[in-house]
Amino acid sequence: MHAAALRFAQExxxxxxxxxxxxxxxxEQLGNDLQMLELAKDGKLDMVLTPTxxxxxxxxxxxxxxxxxxxxxxxxxxxxxxxxxxxxxxxQLKSIGLVGVTFWGNGFKHFTATRPLHTPDDFRKLRFRVMxxxxxxxxxxxxxxxxxxxEFQEIYQAVADGVVDGQENPLVxxxxxxxxxxxxxxxxxSHGYLAYAFSIxxxxxxxxxxxxxxxxxxxxRELTQWQREETRRRDAVFLEQVRAAGVTVYExxxxxxxxxxxxxxxxxxxxxxxxxxxxxxxTEELRWGALPAEQRAKFLVLGLDADLSLGDGAEVxxxxxxxxxxxxxxxxxxGGLLGKQLRVVARDHRGIPGEGVKSLxxxxxxxxxxxxxxxxxxxxIAEEIGLIHERxxxxxxxxxxASNVTDNxxxxxxxxxxxVRDQDVAPFLMDKASNGGRKVALLLEQSGWGRSNEEAVKxxxxxxxxAPVATHWFNRGDKD
Numbered sequence: 001m002h003a004a005a006l007r008f009a010q011e012x013x014x015x016x017x018x019x020x021x022x023x024x025x026x027x028e029q030l031g032n033d034l035q036m037l038e039l040a041k042d043g044k045l046d047m048v049l050t051p052t053x054x055x056x057x058x059x060x061x062x063x064x065x066x067x068x069x070x071x072x073x074x075x076x077x078x079x080x081x082x083x084x085x086x087x088x089x090x091x092q093l094k095s096i097g098l099v100g101v102t103f104w105g106n107g108f109k110h111f112t113a114t115r116p117l118h119t120p121d122d123f124r125k126l127r128f129r130v131m132x133x134x135x136x137x138x139x140x141x142x143x144x145x146x147x148x149x150x151e152f153q154e155i156y157q158a159v160a161d162g163v164v165d166g167q168e169n170p171l172v173x174x175x176x177x178x179x180x181x182x183x184x185x186x187x188x189x190s191h192g193y194l195a196y197a198f199s200i201x202x203x204x205x206x207x208x209x210x211x212x213x214x215x216x217x218x219x220x221r222e223l224t225q226w227q228r229e230e231t232r233r234r235d236a237v238f239l240e241q242v243r244a245a246g247v248t249v250y251e252x253x254x255x256x257x258x259x260x261x262x263x264x265x266x267x268x269x270x271x272x273x274x275x276x277x278x279x280x281x282x283t284e285e286l287r288w289g290a291l292p293a294e295q296r297a298k299f300l301v302l303g304l305d306a307d308l309s310l311g312d313g314a315e316v317x318x319x320x321x322x323x324x325x326x327x328x329x330x331x332x333x334x335g336g337l338l339g340k341q342l343r344v345v346a347r348d349h350r351g352i353p354g355e356g357v358k359s360l361x362x363x364x365x366x367x368x369x370x371x372x373x374x375x376x377x378x379x380x381i382a383e384e385i386g387l388i389h390e391r392x393x394x395x396x397x398x399x400x401x402a403s404n405v406t407d408n409x410x411x412x413x414x415x416x417x418x419x420v421r422d423q424d425v426a427p428f429l430m431d432k433a434s435n436g437g438r439k440v441a442l443l444l445e446q447s448g449w450g451r452s453n454e455e456a457v458k459x460x461x462x463x464x465x466x467a468p469v470a471t472h473w474f475n476r477g478d479k480d
Contacts, residue, residue, distance in 0.1 A: 001049060001104050001196060002026050004227035011219045020212060022047070041097035043203030047216075049104065052195045053133060059092045060274045065103075065193040067268050067275070068139045069261040074108055076287070077193055078228065085283050088276070090197070098199040101220040104227045106170050107235055108190035112159075112183035113166030116248065118256060120263040129155055129167040135274075136168075136192075138267050152177075159183060170194050171238040172231075180242040188251040191260065269322070277318045278309035281346040288345050296368055300337060302328065303363040304346035305356060305384075306375025311477070313351050316376040320398055321346055324373060342370075349375070351476070353383035360384045364391045371396055378402030379448040381415075388414055401425065402452035422449070426456035427465075434466050441470040 002024070009022035030036055030045060033054040039045035052062040064085070071077040080086060081103045090100025111117050113126065123143035129150045130136045137147040150158050152173075158164050160182045167179065168191070174180055198220050205213060243249055252260070272280055281304075288296070304321050307313030321344065328342045336342060345366075347359035356377075363369045364387065371394040374381050378400040385408045388395045397405055397417040406417050433440045442457060444450035450473065461467045 001106065001227060003230060004104060004223050005049065007226065008219055008223055011223070012215060015215055015219065016212070020215070037096070037098075040199070040201040041203075043201050045201060046204045047198070047200050048098075049196050049198050051106075052103075052197055053131060055093075055096075055197060056133070058096050059089075061089055061092055061276050061279060062195075062197065063133070063135050063271065064089055064275050064279060065105075065195040066133065066135050067192070067271070068136075068264045069189075069191045069257060070264075070268055071193075072257075072287075074190055074193070076290075079290075080283055080286065081195070082224070083286060085279050085286070088279050088282065090199075093197065093199055094202065097202045098197075099202050099205045101198040101200060101217055102224045104196045104198055104224060105231065106194040106196065107172055107231050109168045109170055109192040109194060110174070110189050111166060111168050111187040111191075112174060112179055112247075113185050113187070114183065115165075116185050116250060117166070117187040117189075118250060118252070120260055126165040127163070129158055129164045135267065135271055138270065139264060142264050142267055155179065156182065168192070171235045171242070175238045175241050180245045180247050184247060186242055186247050186249045188249065189257075189260070273314070273318060276309065277314055277321070277346075278348040278350070281308050281321075281348050285345055285347060288343070298340060299343040299368055300340045300370040301343055301345050301363075301366060301368040303359075303366075303369055303372040304344060304375070305349060305359045305363065305372050305380075306346065307351040307377060307380075308346065308348035309350050313376050316399060317346075317348075320373060320375060323398075337370075349377075349380055351377050351380065353380045356380035356384050357387060360387050364393070369393060373398065374400055376400060377447075377449075378405055378452065381405050382408075382448050385410070385415070400449070402449045403456065404448070404452065422452040423456040423459065426453050427460040430457060430460050430465055439469045440466070441472070442468045443472050443474065446473045446475050 005024045009024055012020050012022050031039065033050055036045055036048050037050060037054075040048045052065060055062040065077065065081070071080070086103060093100040115122070117123060120143050123140070123145040125144065125146070127146045127148050128140050130140060130147045131152070132149045140147045148164050150164070155167055156177050156179060159167065159179060166183070169179070174186070180186065200216060208216070239249070268280070302324055304317070304324060306317035306320060308317040324344045328344055331337060332341050347362060349356035349359050360372065363372050373396045376399045381395075381397065381400050382402060382404055389410045392414050395415045397415060397419065399419050401419045401422050403421045403423045406413065406415050406421065408415060430440060442454070444453055454471065457468065
């Protein structure tokens with residue numbers, strides 16, 4: 001990364017004809033990571049290269065690259081970091097006064113230990129050094145190993161003294177800390193990535209001309225590939241040093257990686273709301289799209305068209321997704337459906353009707369789509385009704401309650417619902433609330449759902465019920 005930073009400085013100065021100059025300050029010359037982040041936030045430091053682990057307390061989504069055995073290969077992770085998931089992560093740096101440029105890194109993490117580590121069972125009862133990260137501690141808990149938080153500079157002594165039985169780090173750290181001289185076994189697992197976020201102070205960025213902004217962004221992103229290739233080149237040298245020290249080196253097979261991935265799935269599920277269901281859904285969507293057509297043809301897809309990023313809507317979306325996955329696992333365990341396995345593919349519409357239509361168009365274009373499951377928001381589904389019936393496919397609604405979701409005028413009607421309609425719920429509630437002559441006021445959301453409830457109450461009043469004494473409307477997200 002230092003070499004890449006120097007190349008960045010040279011390129012920026014060259015392309016700006018000397019107008020912009022970048023000075024590089026390694027080895028915490030300007031403070032530790034947290035101090036440098038504060039300097040950048042205040043505009044006193046122009047650019048900073050920060051471990052994502054040090055960003056995760058302020059931006060929890062930055063734990064994305066730490067998800068254990070979540071990515072099928074290093075190249076898949078790079079594709080995600082350079083694509084939409086990475087863009088979503090970098091966009092969150094705005095909340096702490098930074099403009100995200102790209103992701104560089106210290107390499108992929110591997111395990112060293114006092115004994116061979118080829119299967120999840122091999123970790124049982126071992127003590128592992130960890131950084132102070134809840135996600136990483138959960139990773140070892142899931143493998144029935146004990147997590148021991150120890151500062152990076154103290155790892156060698158802890159391993160040499162037998163305080164811990166193993167640890168995880170990229171090869172650069174394993175060799176740099178001489179861990180290969182006190183740990184006899186290295187498992188090449190590439191189970192997580194020690195990523196660094198390259199960012200620019202937002203206050204500094206705003207003062208630059210559009211051309212200078214674009215120059216800094218483009219050079220940083222262009223050098224990302226060089227930085228990764230240089231890391232791979234150096235890793236090969238480090239690996240030879242490890243072997244020369246007499247360490248037994250073992251690389252996990254695809255089947256063994258799959259076993260670890262299965263054993264650690266619940267870590268990803270647990271941290272999905274922390275990292276962002278929208279980011280993981282986008283990852284799964286891109287992963288599905290990258291499969292060759294002949295592999296996709298082996299599956300039938302159940303699409304999830306829901307809010308996965310905003311408050312309680314996202315909580316509902318995550319709950320529906322998990323229910324779908326449980327059902328799909330049970331069906332697949334019994335042999336699947338129509339000779340194929342089922343697969344859940346989720347898309348985040350963020351509670352925006354137009355985004356819902358785009359999601360539905362994407363599902364409609366996929367020949368593997370069997371049916372689509374909707375989320376919480378009636379207003380989104382109401383906008384999609386016409387499209388649902390253009391390419392008839394079952395649209396399943398476990399939540400959204402507006403009457404026009406199912407009473408949509410289409411025959412045959414391909415929208416099916418579990419939730420009770422507003423036109424049934426509202427009269428029931430009004431009967432109960434007004435029992436004994438009590439006065440009733442309505443508090444309704446300013447949306448299709450709220451208007452559906454209002455219409456149902458009006459119909460109840462027309463049949464002899466007492467009119468509400470007041471109706472107040474609120475917008476989604478209002479709390480007062």
